[in-house]
Amino acid sequence: VLNGALDLMQTVPAFAYLIPLLLLFGFGPVVGLIASAIYATPPMVRNTMLGLDRVPAAISEAGLMSGCTRRQQFWQVEVPTALPQLLVGFNQTTMAALSMVIVAAIIGGFEDIGWEVLSSMRKAEFGQSILSGLVIALLAILIDRLTIGFAKxxxxxxxxxxxxxxxxxxxxxxxxxxxxxxxxxxxxxxxxLLPETGLRTQMGAVNQWLLGLVRDYAWFFNGVRNAVLYCLLLPMRVGISGSATPAMWGFSLPPSALAVYMGLVAALAALALRRFGWRAAVAVLAAGLVLYTGFLDLPWPVFILAVALLAGQVGGARLGLFSVVGFGLILVNGLWPQLVQSLYLCTLAVLLCLLVGGAFGVWAAHSERVSRALKPICDALQTMPQFVFLIPALMFFKVGEFTALIAIMLYAVVPPIRYVEHGLRHVRADVVEAVEQMGATPIQTLLQAKLPLALPVVMLGLNQTIMAALSMLAIAALVGTRDLGQAVYVALGKADAGMGLIAGLSIAFLAILADRLIQAAVAGTTSTVWTAHMR
Structure with a gap:
């Protein structure tokens, strides 16, 4: 029960539970405080549970044998032993609270740093808003370094x-x-003792320079946006069958091209069946079907059945039933079109983040200079308030799904960089040396030794990437998407608490389902790797 409540507190968008809070308490700082506490409490609870659970049994037994009472055992033995993990929880809770400053400013803002970011965004003062966001990021990084220093x-x-x-x-x-x-x-x-004129008041020249840059190179930014829109976003949304028309691509696919496409998908599925088993072959066939029909035209019974079978195969019958019930509730509440839009946008963002972030993670794992250069960038991206990511995307690419994709990627690209680098750096050195002594090239060592052994950590990075992408849906809705985040935002504008909670719970359902699927896959992968190592 507690884990389920913590999952909901972490995955339901803040906009969804703002409506009942506003109805109960009205506008003001108290509402912002409650919303921030709801969002920031789970990391502390989870890390406290983890730290106390990992207290070695020998230490606990030594405390009992010394004659400690239950209270002394807890405060003088277990809590000091679990202190490093508790400090990690304090770190994560602080980061979560700082990320809520702008949301808190919307519903009960006063003259804090979140209100400064929000006011600058409303006035289109891009320099001031980015500078205020950097202040929040620097404060978060400082607290992060302090707590890490105390923790270890x-x-x-x-x-x-x-x-x-x-x-x-x-x-x-x-x-x-x-x-x-x-x-x-x-x-x-x-x-x-404060300066009479802050740096923020001197950012007018920066704003003018940025506006001039956007005006002078509008042809370039529009070209990039249209290229990605027509060659990537639309095929994912309506499929090749809907994109290959004279109105979009300027031509139609002949029947022979369809036959070639089906033959290519069948050949790839056969190759996957031979090398990786039937699960990989089914995945290739499903990807080929989605690429042809698009997410919007994919029949909902086929989609629900496929996800239920996948969940049942990976996580058991209970997870399969959970997926069926969740998708069924979304369907009967009339949110299926918004769900499909969310899935297509988040899927594309996660895939691109894995490609880009994974490449940088591999590079950082093999280069100390690159790792040192990427660390402050990742820290800034991870601690910057989510609203701030809309500023550069809006400034260069205007309103639209491409802008939402850029904003989601800016926030979700950090986990694959960090986890891929961490996983590759912590592969056992003796295994790598054995592979290299057998004559493997660096590419072979990476693909056939390091990545398979680091796969559980990489999968956890995938989990965090999906969580980050889903958490950005409600924010990205501000720039013109029509997904579940837009449903939450519209419900907030209409003070429709019911629809807001349903749309928020739908996003939470997707996050929890993805989390459970990846946890089950990681558990299976870890046991397989361990069994192969023992042999």
């Missing part, structure tokens, strides 16, 4: 500065800082 010791040992800052010197520094603050407060009680 540096791998290279204590640095020179850490050795110099002894506890007594730290206490003396804090005392001096506190005394200086008291003196300044008493000597100048009305002084703010």
């Amino acid at each position: 010791a540096p791998e290279t040992g204590s640095t020179r500065a850490m050795r110099w800052m002894t506890p007594s010197r730290l206490a003396l520094s804090l005392a001096i800082a506190l005394a200086l603050a008291v003196v300044i407060r008493l000597a100048a009680p009305n002084a703010t």
